[in-house]
Structure formats: structure tokens, C-alpha cells
Amino acid sequence: MPLSRSLPAWYRRLPLTVRLPAVVALMIFAAAMGTTQLALQSVSRQFEAQMAGIGQVYLDGLSAALLPALQSGDAQAMVGVLQRSLAVTEGVEDRWLAVLDAQGQTLARAQREGQADAVWPEDVLAAQRGARLTDDAQGVWVWRTLDGTHRVLANLDVTTFSQEREQLRWRLVLLDLLVSVLCAALGFGVARQMQRPTALITQHLQKGLALPAELIDASDPESARLMRAVNRMADDAREREAMMGLLAEQEREAVLGRLAATLAHEVRNPLGGMVTAIQTLRKFGDRTDAREDALNFIERGVLALREVVDATLTTHRPRGSERRLSLQDLHDVQRLVAADARQRGVTVRVDAQPGLPDELPVAATEVRQVLLNLLINAVRATRAGGQVLLSVRRDAQALVLEVIDEGVGMAPEVAESLVRGEPRAGQGGLGVAVIVRLVQQLRGRVSVDAHSRGGTHITLQLPLELPPDP
Template identity: 50%
Template sequence: MPRSPMTRWIHRLPMTARLSLAVVAVILVTALGTTQIAMQGLLRQVERQIERTGQIYLDGLAAALLPPVIANDAPGIQRALDEALRMHQGLVDRHLFLLDTDGRILARADRVGLPEAPLPKAIAEDTRGDKIDTNDGSYWVWRPLSDDRLLAGERAGALTVVANLDLADYVAERQRLWWRVVVFNLGLGTVCALLGVLVMRRLQRPLDLLTRHLQRTGEAGPEPVAETLIPPHDGENARLLRAYNRMAGAAREREALIARLAEQEREAVLGRLSATLAHEVRNPLAGVLTAVDTLRRFGDRPAARAEALDFMERGLRAIGGVVDATLATHRPSAKEPAFDPRDLQDVQRLLAPQARRAGVALVLESRLSEAVPLAGGEVRQVLLNLLLNAIQASAQGARVTLRCEPREDHLWLEVADEGAGLPGPLAASLERGEAPAPGAGLGVAVVVRLVQRLRGRVAVQAHSGRGTRITLELPFDGGGPADPPPAP
């Protein structure tokens, strides 16, 4: 249900202002309610007094009418009514009636200058009663004319005497009294409401102070309340504000600690990033240096020179890919070339110098004949790290084998060595895709991160003293082999 503009305006006010308005509303409603109750009680008392006065008036009028009624003297009855109109000191009567048993008028007297007034319908319904007519400011009262002397004529209760009295002054005074009481109560309620607002504002002053300081909370945390602003003689509010100051101090210390930890974390991330970047660049750079050495030794041979230059170009592009990936916050490029057989040959050429220096045979067994939809640079980085670790873990004369086989929806790769066996924690990190403990080496951490990005799975078979076999299953991005890359 949509809210009214007044409701929306009230909801936009601060809580302290809404509380003050609520106090004002309660006081004013209470003042108006008590005014109405008091006025109703006063009016009921005045109406009872008027009723008693009307009955007393009818007593006198009945006493004047009884003799001519008993004597069945119609002119005497009229004289009695006219005399009653003429003789008045307090109440002013307007119209007087004597009715028969059928409600017909036997006699009547009207004050000169006043129009004839019709009888109220209530006279025909009730034998006795009264009614205040606020339209003309008059009062109707009636009752049966009864006396023991009328019993003999069997006319007891047969006649009804009716009087219409002038209460215009009373009605006007009642209106004036009602307005005076309303105005007085409204003024008194307004004064009480203002006093209540002042008292509430004074009581809310510590809460307002606390609210302003909370609203000024910045990056450094909540702002403490100055000691000079804490009320010295208000124990409860002073304890509240000092408790807030303790909380604000603790929050600011926590924010400062978080900032220091964030700075340390940034420095650590930068250190790890630099180490990872150096680690990833080192392998292609070694291949480039090997190609330079080949150029120096066989530069006069066109085939060797072309192969070395091509190898150097791919190595430098691999370094560029590592840098681009690092600058892109480890997000793979959408245009990264697919993985193809040349990547396997580059990996073999890059690691051949390390394998020769270690006396390890590096063997490639591949059934890959065309490009597959995988990020070529990332797969190369995974294979370089795994093979480099395998070479370093192998003894002289051992054999390190890389097997590659494209399957229906993924690329199957296996790196096998004859070393001492991968330690259990590192094997578990690879299989669960979790970063290894600090100090375990950057190679495993890089492999875990890249395999997660490639959405691959890793299985490790490590046997102490009998080598390690690491199997990777890398799902294709497009569900099948990719289009062959263009010839360089």
C-alpha cells in the first residue's frame, strides 16, 4: 500500500526528531481527550439542572392551571397561561400549551413577537419528557397534569401541560464555554508539549552526540567523543559515551592493524609475483640462450640459422605471454593461440640443455597431430614446470618421459620420472588443487593455479625411490580439436 507524503516525510526525519513529535502528539491528544471528557460531564450536569428547573416551572404552572381545570373554566385556563407568560423573573417562557388526551391543544399562550412553534413529535410518543432545541435555543418540557382533585372527574393524566422556555443565552454561553475550555487546553497542551520536547531533547543530547559521531565514521574508524563533551553529572550517559570511546579506539586500532596487514600482504604478493615472473621467464630465456649458442656455432648453415631464429622468436613470444598474463592479473587472453605439436617441440628444446647438464634423457611420446582448443601458453607453462621438477628430481642416467594424447573431449598428458618420488604434501596439493605450503617451491604453485584455470584434473602416483607419474586431463574449450594454426 503506498504511503502518504506526510508518512514519507516523517520517515525521513531523524529518530530523535520523530520521538519528539510523538511526545508532542501524545500530549496534545491527551489534552483534547480530557477536554472532551470534562465538557461532556459538565454539559450533563447542566442539562440535569435545566431539567430540574423545567420541572419546577411546570409545578408552578400546574398549580395555576388546576383551579380553572377543575372548574372546567376555559377562560380561566387561558388567563392562567397568559398570566404565566407575563410573570417571569428568571426563566423566559416562549410558548405554553394545555393538551387533551388526544394531544389536541385545549389552550395556548405565545409571547408577543415570536412566531408560532410546532409541538415536538416526542410529546405524542412520551407522556413526560424534555428536549433542548439547539436550532432556536429553546427548551421543551412536558408532563401530565395530575392532582387528587381530578380523580373525581376521571381526568387524571388525561391533560398534558407543555412549556417552551428560552435558553438562547445558555446555548450561546455553552458554546463560548466550550471554546474557552478548548483554547485553554490547547494552550496548556502546547506549553506542556514544548516542555516535553525540551526535556526530551535534553535527555537525547548524548544520543544525538553519539549519532553525529557515528555518522562521521570514516576510513580510520569511528570518531571518539571529546572528553569535554561528556556530561560529568549524568552517570548513565557518561558511561555510555565512554564505552563508545573505548569501542571507537579499539575499532581505529583494528583498522590501523588491518591497513598494516594489507600493506604487508601487498608487499608479499609483489614478492611472490616477482619470484613467479622470474621463475616463468627463466625457462624460455634459457632456450633463447641455447638458440644464441646454436647461432654462434652453426650460424653459417641456413637451416640451423632459420631454426634457431624461429626458436628464439617463439621463446621471446612465450616470455611476452608470461608478462601479458601477469599484467592482466592472471586472466588468460581471449586470443591466446591453441595448443599444437610445435608447443611440445618447443618445450623439449627449451629443457634439452638442462636435461643434458643433468645427464637425464628427455623423451617425448606424442600422438598430437593438430591443434586442440586449449590455451597454448598455459599448457606450455604447466609442462615446463612439471618437466623441470622431474629433471631436477632425477639422478644421472635416468629417464624423463612426456606423453601426449588427444582424446574425445580432453587432452591427456603424462609426465613420468625415475626420481625419489614426489613428497606426499606436494602430491596432495596437486591433486586437490590447493596451493602448497610456503617454501615448497614456486613450480607446484604455478601448476596448481594454471590447472585450475584450465579446469583440469591431476592424478599423482608417487613411489618412494621408484619415481613419480603425474597425469593431467585438460578439457577442450570447444569440445574438439581446433583449427590448425596458420603457417608461420
């Protein structure tokens, strides 16, 4: 999970120009307080070491007075030495004094008036000499050996020193708190000042404006370079937006031009067939069968024109009510190219598989357009006296349409465009682009066998829109 997600929501809502200085100030404050705590701990250790040193110095003098009495085994003399020591109150004040044997038994002891009986610490016998604060930190136990076996023990009153230490601790804490707050505030201000260029850049970028020259501080070379770079980037962005707008307008005009050219290309062929039917009607209008056939052909041509216009102007196939392909559509395509074929001396023949149903489950409009374009190209590629064949058959899952001509062969790059479904500008004219678009719309596949002597053999495989299994 990103670190920012683990931060409180209120902190994430703060501006970056506040968050970063706040973090800097907090880090400075924590560092200052932490160093003070370390210093206080060091002072405490030094205090304890000083108390232990003072205690050992005190015991040195006391030991010198006790040794003669200890060597003579005079317990009363040892008690007298201890009591006289208690009577001296200048400097360090002692509370309890005692002399212990090797087993920790008390040989002599004395205590200041008003003091309760002392409980000797159990760790006195663990070391030759030592010091330890009492539990209330108001006294310190110190001890040392006298002759290798006996020990002298004292409890010294350090209340005054403890109070002074505590006062010193609070003064240091308050001073450190004040210094930490001042340093944190200074760090916050410095961080905010350092972020000022970033804040200015963000403010102007949000408005889509370049930074004015008077806001660029030349005395700060790094910030000045950053601001000038942002200005160049903003200028480049505006130029790119203007260029993209111009390109979009040009592309729109180009699309409209291609749409108009494609529509004109697709409409021209049915119109040519209708002109031929009108000429037939004028020539053989007195014959009922010829007149009926011509009128039916003109009607189908008008319907085909409407379907061509609808299919060209829409971006998706019509749903539900789209007309299915019929065998009559195949013969209509043959008649549409017949006039052009006669002028070129080319024969166009349709070879349909026996037993084909009158209606096939594929879109009629798209198939008619594809076949019309393929047959027109085939007729124009075939020499006079040649033949163009349209073969139609059906297998289990697809309708297979083959257009075979006896021309000079299709250019390899045009054949590749048809097979790959990627027409290139200037290759094959509008017809190739229309074929590719319609075959993709029909979810079909194209294969091309083109060579210079045997003409071109184009195979279309169009999946049938079969009803679902019951």
C-alpha cells in the same frame, strides 16, 4: 513501503534533532486539544441534563396547580392557571404552555405575548416525561403526565444559559490552546535536551573525532556511559584502520615478493634450456643443421621468456593476437627439461596422438608453463633409470595432456591442492600455485592418480577455443 518514505520530503530533510522533538510536541498538543474537546462534550451533556431537571421541577409546580381544574374538566380554569404561570418571570422564563389529552389534542394553551404559535414536537407522546432542546438551542421542550393520560407541555427560554455556555466554551478553547502550546513548547525543549548527547555524538563521529572529556556530563550516568562507549568505539576504529593499513602494506610487499619469485622461477627454466643450446652451438657449431636447430631453439626460448614475463605481470589473458599451441612447443618443453633429466638419469618422452594438427586452439604460453612445471616436478620425483611420459591427444571438445612419472608418488595434500584448485602455503612450492593459477585461467580441469609404487599420473583437460558454428 517504509514509514519514512510516506512522510513529506521537507520533513525528511529536517535534522533528527528537530524531527523527534517536533513529533513529541505535536502529540502533546493533539492530546491536550483532544481532552478539552471531550471535556466540552461532557459539559454540553451536563447542561442539557440540568435544563431537563429544571424543566421537570417547573412542571411539578405547574402540575399541582392544574390538577384540580383538570379533574373538574374546567378548560377555562386550566387556561387561567397557564396564563398566571406566564406572568411569573423570575427564574426560568416560559414561552408556551399547553395541556394535551391522551390523543395529543390541545385542551388548554397559553403563550407569552409576542411569541408565534408553537408547533409541538412529535415525540411528546412517546414517553411519560422528557426534555429536548429546540432546533435553535435557545429553548427546551419539557413534558410530563398529569393523571396518567393527560400531559402538560412547556417551552422554556434558555437563551441566557446558552450564551453563557457558548462563552464558557470559547474561554475553555482559548485556555486549552494556550496550555497546549505551552505544553508542546515544553515537550519540544525537553526532547531537544534529551537528544543533546545524540547530537554531540553525531557531530563528532561525522568529523571522525572522539568527544572531549569536558563535554561528558557526569551528572547524567546513562549519557556519560554512551559517550564513553562511543569514544572507545572511535579509538578502536582508528586502531583498526591503522592495522588495516599496515596489513595492506605487508600484503602488497608479499604480493610483490611472490610475483618476483614466480617470475624468477618461470624464467629460470627457459634460461637453462638456452644455456644447453648455446653449449650445443659451441660444440657442434660447424654443423649447419646443429647450428640452425640451436639458433631456432634460442630464438624460441627468448620469445618464451617474453611471453612468460607478459603472462606473469598481466592479470588477464591477452586477447586477439595470443599465439596458439603448436607441436613444436611440446618438443621445446621436452628439450627444456632434457638437461636436468640427463643429470638425473631420467628419460623424457613425448607421445603425440597421430594426426594432430600443427596448431591447436589453446593458449601456447600458459600450456608451456603448465607442462614445464609438471615435467620438472616429474623428473625430480623419478629415480635414476626411470622415465617420464608426456602424452598429448585431442577429443571433440578438449585437449588432453597426461604427465606420467615413475616416482615415489605425489603427497596427498599436494594432489588435493591441484584437483581442488586451492594451493596452500608451503605445499608444493611455487610450481603448484603457478599450475593452479594457469589451469584456472585456461578453464581446465586436473585429475591426479598418485601412489607410491606406480608413480604419479596427472591428467589435464583443457577446453579448445573452437570457432562458432556458422
